[in-house]
Amino acid sequence: MNIEKTPAPSVIGRIPERLLLGPGPSNAPQSVLDAAAQPLLGHLDPFFSTILQELQAMLRAVFRTENLVTYAVSGTGSAGMQTLAANLFEPGDTVLVGRNGVFGTRICDALQRMAVEVVPIDAPWGSPIRLEDIEQAWRRTPRPTALWIVHAETSTGLLQPDMQAIGEFVHRNRGLFLVDCVTSLGGAPVEIDAWHVDAAFSGTQKCLNVAPGLAPVTFNERALRKVAARNLPVTSWYFDLDAIRRYWIEQEGGGRLYHHTAPISSIYSLHEGLRLVLEEGLEARWNRHRRMAGALQAGLTALGFTYRVKEASHRAPMLHAVTLPPDLESAVRPKLLAEHGIEVGAGLAAWAADTWRIGLMGVNASEEVVLRLVDTLEKYLPAKKGAGRKAAEATLQADGG
């Protein structure tokens, strides 16, 4: 092969700086990036053991759970979904799934491939799954096993309300309650224990500001009992919870059992990312996301953008799905990247043509970022010059300093 003789010149040293305001990855603080460049340790090294243990404790704090089995799957966010699906369900199970965007649809797909019975509970994109629809679907379904809900739908910008009431309903009916909190974790309240969530998964590259590559998951005792009661083995060797927990959780007499080689550098980064999240404090972080979302919303609205989620209280603070003002071409999106180094996301599926998805995740939920984005958008909307910034600043001022 030719390339062997002429290795590619390294482009890695020339990676441009971007302001990542799409649906993820978000920008990572330098200390999180630098963590990945620390010296490698063996995956059974006692020092690495300490790192794993601290990471798990921090993950429990961020998930607001006491669940022992809380770890990071060696794969990106969707590997967390796959871990829940593969371990908790088998043919014969029936799972109700909230389907009001791409990620709920993805869960249905993942389960159906495994020959698990899926009962979708639909709502229009941008609208929440209604509690009464859940109750009705549960009652008319013969022997449902579980309900699986997406907390923040990254395709629509919807933040699902009524999480605790849904959890209580599912538990009263002896079902399992599963939650996708990929986009919400670290940016809006996620209360695994208080909401009666039995298993959940997340990603690192959204509000935790860590490079993609790991999927935090948590399982409570009810979920583990379901895994233990399986009739068939977990078909995925790679995601087998029963084996992997023996690596993450020290066995009696000390020691961890090898399953697969842990992604050492990614774990360093997640450790540092979680440390920064907890240093700020979860409530402070949620509040910051809420404030900056309000400012961005005021700015975008003043510039003529329209939110796809109509009900303001259902909007996810970290992901703004908006249609463009009539005087803005959608071709401005690649220009924002090429000319200003700002990435915003395109809409998915049916919304690909006319929707942008703007993320304000973790460190990017800041006054500076909101104003930079609004100022930059105004360059393409000369008739509204100044209106976006003015509205954003007024909202920030009204919402405390």
Added chain:
Amino acid sequence: MNIEKTPAPSVIGRIPERLLLGPGPSNAPQSVLDAAAQPLLGHLDPFFSTILQELQAMLRAVFRTENLVTYAVSGTGSAGMQTLAANLFEPGDTVLVGRNGVFGTRICDALQRMAVEVVPIDAPWGSPIRLEDIEQAWRRTPRPTALWIVHAETSTGLLQPDMQAIGEFVHRNRGLFLVDCVTSLGGAPVEIDAWHVDAAFSGTQKCLNVAPGLAPVTFNERALRKVAARNLPVTSWYFDLDAIRRYWIEQEGGGRLYHHTAPISSIYSLHEGLRLVLEEGLEARWNRHRRMAGALQAGLTALGFTYRVKEASHRAPMLHAVTLPPDLESAVRPKLLAEHGIEVGAGLAAWAADTWRIGLMGVNASEEVVLRLVDTLEKYLPAKKGAGRKAAEATLQADGG
């Protein structure tokens, strides 16, 4: 939770330097580590597209293949195994698997969980799978689909011989030939196309000297036809080749289709790691591994270590499984780590008590490393002081400078 109020002090800045001479991870060059700390890009950013494309070209060169579908699975080495298993097979298929160590056994386990019929072809640990045993097993098996072989068995240090002859036999019989080259890739000849390998997987943390977290895989047209001819969907959404290839391989009209968010930083590192491998040149790299393996072998043998692979020509140059001299306690292994910062691996399964696994992978296949290890071991073998170094140096000298 308490920890939220008192975030753990960062241990990440205090990670000790280790010389990683276990079964992997190996040490990574600083430029490979630093690559992971470069600014994050979006997974659909045009600049990232260039990185993906270059990475794929380099991966093809390292695998010695022209296969279009050659990419890095978003998971550690075993995720590559899972990708091959999940996409190529389904109930009704019968797969012959070489089983002479932990990793062949793992492949059997992965396939059996999927209700695929497995016909193990056994050999004692440390001995190769014999071509005549393969031929016999193939003939007495009704309608075999494939043969799956581990090239370098990391549990035993065996390098499987006769790869091309095995590939030719399997193809003459219209089967698929699958290879696990996790440990061999970049450290010993791996010839995907010349050996008639239809699909293979590897890892990054062995002879490629990149942190664990990605699994290079390659599929040829014969393998892709088998995937296309499936009766049932691939049960794993996360590893679904058909969807993932639409992200890695640009679609007509340009563009990549979103499946899951690629692990950006890990991909930077693999790009840099592959660049360094090709900059040295594969043949030079293989030769270096061979020379350093000879030196280490001479040194260890002079110190009284015994190779578990009896036939010298079957020993993998990058992984030395040895039993200890009678005058060396196995408790020296943790001392090597704690007192000298040198990691060597324990034996696996039946060999846990009395075997060490010593890796010389990638950058660690160097004169300096071999002599440092031998010198350090001699501290615990005072009666043999100097003998190991002397034998190692003599071998290096005899094998050209």
